Amino acid sequence: MSSEVATATTQGHTHRDDAGTKLGMWLFLFTELILFGGLFIIYAVYRFSHGAEFELAANELDRLVGTVNTIILLTSSLTVAMSITAIQEGKKNLTLLLVGMTVVLAFAFLLNKYFEWDHKIVAGIYPGSPDLINKPQGVILYFGLYYVMTGLHALHVIIGMVVLVVMMFFVKNGTIHKGSFVRLEAGALYWHLVDIIWIFLFPLFYLLH
Amino acid sequence: MDQHEHSQEHGEGTHIVSYARYIMIWIGLVMLTGTTVALSGMDLGRWIILTALTIASIKTTLVLSIFMHLKFEDKMYRYFVLIAGSTFLIFISLTFFDYAFR
Amino acid sequence: MAIAAAAHGAPEPDFYHAPSKHKGIFAWILSTDHKRIGILYLFSLLTFFLIAATLGVLMRLEMLTPGKTIIEPQTYNTFFTLHGIMMIFLFIIPGLPAVFGNFMMPIMIGAKDVFFPRLNLLSWWLFLAGGLLALVSVFLPGGATDTGWTFYVPYSIRTSTNVIPALMAAFILGFSSILTGLNFVTTIHRMRAPGMTWFRMPLFVWSLYATAWVQILATPIIGITLLLVAIERWFGVGIFDPSLGGDPILYQHLFWIYSHPAVYIMILPGLGVVSEILPVFARRTIFGYKFIAYSSLAIAFVGSLVWAHHMFTVGMSNTGMFVFSFLTFLVSIPSAIKVFNWIATLYKGSIALEVPLLFILSFIVQFCIGGFTGLMLGALAVNIHVTDTYFVVGHFHYVMFGGTGFGLFAALHYWFPKMTGKMFKKKPAVVSWFMVTIGFNVLYFTMFILGYQGMPRRYYDYLPQFQTLHVIATVGSWILYSGILVMFVNLLISLRKGEKAGANPWGGETLEWTVPSPPPLENFDVVPTVTTGPYDYSKYEAVQEAK
Numbered sequence: 001m002s003s004e005v006a007t008a009t010t011q012g013h014t015h016r017d018d019a020g021t022k023l024g025m026w027l028f029l030f031t032e033l034i035l036f037g038g039l040f041i042i043y044a045v046y047r048f049s050h051g052a053e054f055e056l057a058a059n060e061l062d063r064l065v066g067t068v069n070t071i072i073l074l075t076s077s078l079t080v081a082m083s084i085t086a087i088q089e090g091k092k093n094l095t096l097l098l099v100g101m102t103v104v105l106a107f108a109f110l111l112n113k114y115f116e117w118d119h120k121i122v123a124g125i126y127p128g129s130p131d132l133i134n135k136p137q138g139v140i141l142y143f144g145l146y147y148v149m150t151g152l153h154a155l156h157v158i159i160g161m162v163v164l165v166v167m168m169f170f171v172k173n174g175t176i177h178k179g180s181f182v183r184l185e186a187g188a189l190y191w192h193l194v195d196i197i198w199i200f201l202f203p204l205f206y207l208l209h
Numbered sequence: 210m211d212q213h214e215h216s217q218e219h220g221e222g223t224h225i226v227s228y229a230r231y232i233m234i235w236i237g238l239v240m241l242t243g244t245t246v247a248l249s250g251m252d253l254g255r256w257i258i259l260t261a262l263t264i265a266s267i268k269t270t271l272v273l274s275i276f277m278h279l280k281f282e283d284k285m286y287r288y289f290v291l292i293a294g295s296t297f298l299i300f301i302s303l304t305f306f307d308y309a310f311r
Numbered sequence: 312m313a314i315a316a317a318a319h320g321a322p323e324p325d326f327y328h329a330p331s332k333h334k335g336i337f338a339w340i341l342s343t344d345h346k347r348i349g350i351l352y353l354f355s356l357l358t359f360f361l362i363a364a365t366l367g368v369l370m371r372l373e374m375l376t377p378g379k380t381i382i383e384p385q386t387y388n389t390f391f392t393l394h395g396i397m398m399i400f401l402f403i404i405p406g407l408p409a410v411f412g413n414f415m416m417p418i419m420i421g422a423k424d425v426f427f428p429r430l431n432l433l434s435w436w437l438f439l440a441g442g443l444l445a446l447v448s449v450f451l452p453g454g455a456t457d458t459g460w461t462f463y464v465p466y467s468i469r470t471s472t473n474v475i476p477a478l479m480a481a482f483i484l485g486f487s488s489i490l491t492g493l494n495f496v497t498t499i500h501r502m503r504a505p506g507m508t509w510f511r512m513p514l515f516v517w518s519l520y521a522t523a524w525v526q527i528l529a530t531p532i533i534g535i536t537l538l539l540v541a542i543e544r545w546f547g548v549g550i551f552d553p554s555l556g557g558d559p560i561l562y563q564h565l566f567w568i569y570s571h572p573a574v575y576i577m578i579l580p581g582l583g584v585v586s587e588i589l590p591v592f593a594r595r596t597i598f599g600y601k602f603i604a605y606s607s608l609a610i611a612f613v614g615s616l617v618w619a620h621h622m623f624t625v626g627m628s629n630t631g632m633f634v635f636s637f638l639t640f641l642v643s644i645p646s647a648i649k650v651f652n653w654i655a656t657l658y659k660g661s662i663a664l665e666v667p668l669l670f671i672l673s674f675i676v677q678f679c680i681g682g683f684t685g686l687m688l689g690a691l692a693v694n695i696h697v698t699d700t701y702f703v704v705g706h707f708h709y710v711m712f713g714g715t716g717f718g719l720f721a722a723l724h725y726w727f728p729k730m731t732g733k734m735f736k737k738k739p740a741v742v743s744w745f746m747v748t749i750g751f752n753v754l755y756f757t758m759f760i761l762g763y764q765g766m767p768r769r770y771y772d773y774l775p776q777f778q779t780l781h782v783i784a785t786v787g788s789w790i791l792y793s794g795i796l797v798m799f800v801n802l803l804i805s806l807r808k809g810e811k812a813g814a815n816p817w818g819g820e821t822l823e824w825t826v827p828s829p830p831p832l833e834n835f836d837v838v839p840t841v842t843t844g845p846y847d848y849s850k851y852e853a854v855q856e857a858k
Contacts, residue, residue, distance in 0.1 A: 017426075019501070020497050020501035020502075023496075023497050023500060024493055024497045027492075027496055027497065027527055028493060030527055030528060031489050031493070031527055031530070031531045032531070033531075034529075034531040035531035035535050036535075037532070038531065038532045038534075038535035039535060041564075041565065042539075042565070045558065045561055046556075049558075127546045127547055127548040128546060128548070136556075137549070137555065140549040140555045140556050141555070144548040144549040144555070144557075148539065
């Protein structure tokens with residue numbers, strides 16, 4: 001590994017170095033992974049100590065909503081991955097279409113999430129609510145984590161959407177093109193990370209029983 | 210010469226994945242999602258968490274290797290992902306040296 | 312280090328005089344030049360250091376007599392909290408990487424800048440914002456934070472003081488630290504000069520590389536943990552609050568999962584500075600280069616596995632305690648590898664007792680004391696008795712201040728000519744070294760004894776039997792603080808009136824000594840080609856052999 005990198009740097013750095021940019025992006029993704037990792041550690045510990053109550057609480061969540069959202073995110077990951085191929089082939093309009101679809105799917109995901117949260121809040125299940133306070137402690141912990149983890153994930157979805165919209169502008173004005181698309185790649189990598197986190201959140205919150 | 214080497218260096222990054230391959234992976238991901246939902250309906254007892262996490266890991270591997278092009282990148286990236294992943298696994302398993310033995 | 316000779320044209324202006332598109336102060340605070348950013352960090356960081364050190368001296372003064380000496384108990388609580396937050400998040404964590412890593416690392420590997428220069432500037436802005444927020448939180452209504460720098464729950468959820476601004480400050484500073492780490496890893500991977508292979512890199516760069524990985528992989532944990540405390544305070548979500556079923560010990564786990572590796576973020580670059588400076592003044596190739604390089608990675612790795620040794624008395628399982636105690640002992644192996652290699656480097660060298668080396672020698676002795684007391688604390692049986700006493704405070708300051716702090720002073724003197732183009736005055740510098748070393752040891756060694764006798768830390772009041780030792784420690788703090796002032800005044804005067812330094816006043820063999828002092832804007836006229844490893848002192852060694 002060292003020798004390959006060493007020869008690469010002999011090119012000097014007046015060149016654009018896409019591989020370096022991508023390396024930076026991957027390192028950033030690791031920090032995101034560990035950020036959620038902290039939450040997963042908390043989840044693991046509380047599920048270990050309050051297993052039965054977690055299962056009880058999970059009954060409140062609609063498995064169908066979760067499944068639909070999973071499919072939506074997987075599909076959005078597909079479209080953004082395909083957009084890389086499209087830009088590599090120099091198909092500008094197809095790229096725009098695919099990234100645009102990703103953004104629309106992200107929005108659908110958020111809409112779904114909004115209704116799900118709304119449903120819960122109307123039912124009196126939200127942090128600090130009188131209904132929740134009187135439930136067993138494992139249930140309080142479960143919903144605490146549910147709101148924090150899906151909330152933080154939704155925040156990442158929103159950030160990802162903004163990033164992808166900016167990328168669409170770059171594609172449109174020609175900043176991103178067949179010969180230079182590392183930014184779109186970086187945006188896509190971020191989007192896939194958002195997807196991966198959901199891949200774990202989904203079974204841990206929706207599929208307990 | 211200079212330019213040639215340069216483009217070679219980034220050759221791995223410019224690997225073009227076909228649309229069909231992406232769609233195949235997507236179908237795989239959706240099917241795995243179906244499997245994990247179906248399995249959760251069965252009474253697997255304590256294995257439920259294990260099967261769910263195994264399937265999630267397989268899905269993640271698919272996303273990482275194809276969608277995120279890890280398969281076509283320099284090996285170094287795979288090591289790095291491994292380092293980051295094992296860091297998390299070490300954190301969580303060492304924490305359980307406390308909780309599992311309370 | 313042999314360099315393929317490059318043809319020199321007209322001398323380029325140094326980076327202080329290079330044309331900039333911004334004017335006045337904006338040429339600094341909007342600059343993406345790694346050297347300017349390094350200097351920005353240096354000044355902001357030393358300002359925070361002086362504030363925090365002053366708080367420390369005031370705390371010592373308060374401890375001069377039992378009961379009230381100068382400040383109220385609540386003020387004392389906020390002082391030790393602020394002293395901790397500022398020293399840790401604003402001084403030692405960013406210290407060596409952000410100042411000397413930024414300034415020197417790109418030059419040392421033969422690069423023109425870091426890989427992401429604008430991100431680098433953003434890191435500094437975040438650092439400044441976090442620092443100011445921490446300071447501002449003191450004066451906001453509600454009162455300064457009184458939780459200690461550890462923000463332990465449930466107290467941090469319940470106290471009415473300004474915990475949230477302090478938490479946000481730490482969060483922002485963590486983000487700044489992550490961005491610096493990310494930048495350095497990418498730079499070291501992608502921007503080394505031709506021929507600068509991994510094992511030709513200076514050891515300071517190796518230590519920065521290991522540090523940067525810890526910054527990337529551990530910092531997010533504290534980010535999310537502090538964020539969760541803030542969320543609990545805002546929304547009453549049940550995460551750590553025991554009244555909602557939460558587990559405060561889990562908070563401590565998460566806090567230390569970052570904060571113990573953070574100790575290695577602090578010390579690793581210090582160890583790197585020792586490995587960097589020692590061969591220059593011993594006129595000897597570093598002994599065991601690869602061992603030192605690998606031991607940095609080993610410390611970074613093993614150091615990430617030991618966090619719960621901060622928690623032996625909080626109610627962990629016995630198994631957990633055994634495991635973490637055992638892992639703690641493992642850290643001493645790579646640390647000892649370094650110390651042995653340093654001593655072997657000094658052996659038969661033609662040692663030049665210049666100021667940077669003096670600080671390094673103090674470093675080695677104090678680091679050993681700090682390390683050995685660390686082993687005592689890692690032993691379960693001893694830990695139970697001395698935990699949360701001054702013994703821990705002594706140990707911590709021996710490693711962090713006696714180690715990293717002295718490493719930073721050494722680096723400051725070692726690279727001062729390169730950064731400013733001026734030499735500092737040697738005599739006052741030696742005096743300051745003497746005062747700082749004496750004051751430091753009087754202050755903190757006394758704490759070991761106090762702690763062993765049972766003086767708890769963070770206490771405002773104490774029994775009369777402890778007073779003699781408290782007085783000795785307080786006098787030590789005066790000597791230490793005066794020494795620091797002498798050092799800073801000397802460097803400031805030298806900045807104006809010092810003699811011009813040549814490109815290589817110390818006879819260093821790494822790349823930064825091949826460029827003019829101060830370096831030009833893009834460091835190198837021609838990208839250097841490296842053909843040998845660092846620290847090639849064969850010519851001196853041949854002379855030494857002949858004797």
